[in-house]
Amino acid sequence: MSISIQHINKGFGQFSALRDINLQVPSGELVALLGPSGCGKTTLLRIIAGLESPDSGQVLFDGVDTTHRDVRERQVGFVFQHYALFRHMTVFENVAFGLRVRPKATRPSDAEIKKRVHELLSLVQLDWLADRYPPQLSGGQRQRIALARALAVEPKVLLLDEPFGALDAKVRKDLRRWLRRLHDELHVTSVFVTHDQEEALEVADTIVVMNHGQVEQVGTPQAVYDQPATSFVYEFLGNVNAFETPQGKGFVRPYEIVVSRSPSTDSIAGQLTYVHSVGSLVRLEIKRADNAQYVDVELGREVFNQSQFAQGEQVFITPNRIRVF
C-alpha cells in the first residue's frame, strides 16, 4: 500500500513539531525517517499510524483519506521503541493477540491461530521461545517478537519506531541485515524512524532526512549521501570539516583531504596531533597552524603506510573537494 502525506502540521502547545510535511511512500518500499532527536520523525510516524492526529493536512493510504480513521482500523503494524510487549502473556499469546481480539465473525479458529503464530515465530526464528515470557528474553529477541506480533495482523503498512535503538552494537548490525532480508521477503510498505545515519544508509530504499519539523531531503541512500541538498544533510550523514572559502562556509569529508610533507599552492600548514590507527582506516587529527582549529582526516592504511606520518610532525593538508551550500 502506498502512503501519501500532504501538508501535515502538528504542534504541541507552543512547540511546532511538524511544519507542512509532504511525502510519498511508494508501495512495497522500505523508507527511513532520519534526523536528530526532536526533529519530529517519531511524531510523523505516529501520525501515519493514527496514534496521533495532525492539526492539519492529510494522510492517504492508497489514495484513500485515512486522516481521521482510528488506529484500530488502519491495519498498520507498529513496532515500539521499547517493544511494548505484554509482559503477563507468553510470547505465543503476544503474537496471537491481534488475531484473538478480532470480532467473532472474522476471528480465526484456535487451530488456525496456532498455525499462524508458529509460522510467524519461525519467520523471526524464535519458535523455540513460544512459551517464555517477555521479561525472560534478550533485547534482540524482544524486538523480533514485537515484529512478529505486528505482522500477525497482516498489516498493509509496517511502522517501526527506532527499532534498534535500545540494542547493543553487535545485535543492532545483525538485526538490521535481518530486517532488510525480511522486507525483501514480505514486500510490505515499511517506514522506520532512526537517528543513526549508518543504519538508514544501510537498510533503507529511500531516506527522508528531517530537521526541525521539516523535510530536508528525500532520496536514495546514494543520492542523499553524494548529493546532499543542504548543509544540514551533509553534516548529519557523516563526519565533516568546515573550511572558510571565498564563497562562504565549505564542508569537506575527512577522506577528501590529501596530507603531505611538502607544501603546494592551496595547502594549509598544520601539526599532526593524534594518530588513531585501528582498523582499515587511519584517522589523523591535525591542528591548523593558521587558526588552531582541528581537522579530521581519514587515510587508507596503504596510503598511511607509504608515508608513515608520526605524531607531532609538521604536515600540509589540501582539501580536494569542498562543498559550499
Add this chain to the structure above:
Amino acid sequence: MGFNQGNILRNKPHVLPGFRLSLGFTLFYLCLIVLIPLSAVFLRTTELTLSEFWAVVTTPRLLASYRLTFGASLIAALINLVFGFLTAWVLVRYQFVGKKILDALVDLPFALPTAVAGISLTAIYASNGWIGQWLEPHGIKVAFTPLGVVVALTFIGLPFVVRTVQPVLEDFSAEAEEAAASLGANRWQTFYKVILPAVWPALLTGFSLAFARAIGEYGSVIFIAGNMPMVSEITPLMIITKLEQYDYAGATAIAVVMLVISFILLLTINLLQWWSAHRHGSQP
C-alpha cells in the same frame, strides 16, 4: 528454586553488608512485635478445655457476628477494589484542577481517628442526617444496620487499594495500550486483556490490605452499627464485651478464631498472588 538455609546464609555476596545481622534483627523484631503477643493470645486460651472453647466460640450470637464481620469486610473490600481502582485510574491518567487536593483526600481515612469517622458517618447517615434523610423515604436505612457497617468499613479501607494500585498504574506504559489498539483491540479488550492483568497483583494486595483492616476495625463501626445482638454486632465488639465482663479466656478464644480465619484468608490471597506472579513470569 533452591531455597534452603545453606543457600540463604552462605557465600552469596551482597552489595550491602550485614545481611545476616539484618536478617537476625528482622526475625527478632517480628517475634517481639507480632509473634509473642499473638502466642500470648493462644496461651491464654488454653485455660479453656476444648469443649469449653468450642462452646464459647459457637454461640449463635457470636456466629452472627462472624458472619457480619467477615461478610461486611468482604463486601467493603470488594467495593474498594472497584472504586479504589477507579480513583487511582483518575488520579494517574487525568490532569484536572484540584487533583492534588483529591490525592491528599484519599489518605484522610488513614489519618482520621476511627471514632471521629464513625461519629460523622453516623451523623450523616442517621434518619435525620444529610444523606440519611434522602434515603429514608426510599426505605433504605444505613445507620444502625449491617449496611452501615459496610459503609464504615468501605470508608476506612479506601486508601489501601488506591495507594497500592497508583504506583503500578504510573509505571504502566501507555505504549502497551497503544500496541493493543494498533493490533485492533477495542477499549474493553485493551482493558481486560492488557491493563487489568498488569495491575492485578497490586489490586489483590490492596484488596487484602483493605479486607484485613476491615476485619480488625472497631472504632468507626461501633457507632454506626447500632450493636443489636444477632443483627449488627461485629466480632471485635464481642471481644470487648467479654473483656468488660472480665472473661479473659473467653475474649482470647474469640480472638483465636478471628486470628485463624484471618490468617487463612490472607494466606490464600498471598498464595493467589504468588501464583499469578509466577504464571506471568515476572520472577526469574
